[in-house]
Amino acid sequence: MKRVIFATANEGKMKEIRLLLADLEVEVLSLKEAGIFVSITEDGKTFEENALIKVKTVGKEAPEAIILADDSGLEVDYLNREPGVYSARYMGEDTPYSVKNQAIIDRLSDAVNEERSARFVCVIAALLPDGQTFTTRATIEGQIGYQEEGENGFGYDPILYLPEYHTTTAGLSMEEKNRISHRGKALRQMKELLIDKGVI
Ligand code: IMP
Numbered sequence: 001m002k003r004v005i006f007a008t009a010n011e012g013k014m015k016e017i018r019l020l021l022a023d024l025e026v027e028v029l030s031l032k033e034a035g036i037f038v039s040i041t042e043d044g045k046t047f048e049e050n051a052l053i054k055v056k057t058v059g060k061e062a063p064e065a066i067i068l069a070d071d072s073g074l075e076v077d078y079l080n081r082e083p084g085v086y087s088a089r090y091m092g093e094d095t096p097y098s099v100k101n102q103a104i105i106d107r108l109s110d111a112v113n114e115e116r117s118a119r120f121v122c123v124i125a126a127l128l129p130d131g132q133t134f135t136t137r138a139t140i141e142g143q144i145g146y147q148e149e150g151e152n153g154f155g156y157d158p159i160l161y162l163p164e165y166h167t168t169t170a171g172l173s174m175e176e177k178n179r180i181s182h183r184g185k186a187l188r189q190m191k192e193l194l195i196d197k198g199v200i
Pocket of ligand 1: 157
């Protein structure tokens with residue numbers, strides 16, 4: 001059976017990828033399950049570069065496997081697409097998201113509705129045993145809210161307001177969010193691409 005290693009330490013992401021690939025004859029492993037303990041330096045300038053850095057670093061440890069990795073973040077148009085690839089590191093990795101979210105709201109205090117557009121971006125990268133790489137990218141578009149809202153999710157979820165749902169991504173259930181989210185869409189695109197190419 002083909003082995004797919006998803007280069008993440010995040011259990012939530014593992015659950016999502018396992019569910020997505022459940023109908024295929026593949027064994028899906030986390031880094032820990034594959035016995036891979038490498039440090040990955042995410043110093044790329046784009047989501048694509050970072051996702052490719054992750055799969056290539058892990059691929060050296062498991063050359064026979066299909067490696068998948070993701071990179072994601074929040075882009076705020078009014079802030080020239082910040083924090084972007086620096087989303088996790090914005091204001092410091094250990095700063096609580098309540099503080100980061102309020103800082104973004106404050107930086108948009110002069111921005112009217114039309115200027116508040118923002119999105120979560122997710123790029124999925126794949127590395128095949130023959131060295132080929134592919135990436136898929138998807139977004140979920142919204143606006144930076146005027147205050148935090150919603151109890152679900154993580155990170156910047158309480159400030160990405162989705163007008164058509166009348167709430168933020170933190171106001172959606174996990175199932176709803178997975179159906180429409182940047183990560184869900186990019187993962188499904190990658191699944192289709194790998195099926196089309198006969199990889200899985
Ligand atoms: P990573 O791709 O797991 O490194 O995530 C990068 C950062 O982007 C996260 O730490 C969050 O700050 C932010 N981010 C990515 N996706 C989401 C999301 O779905 N909701 C909220 N924040 C997100």
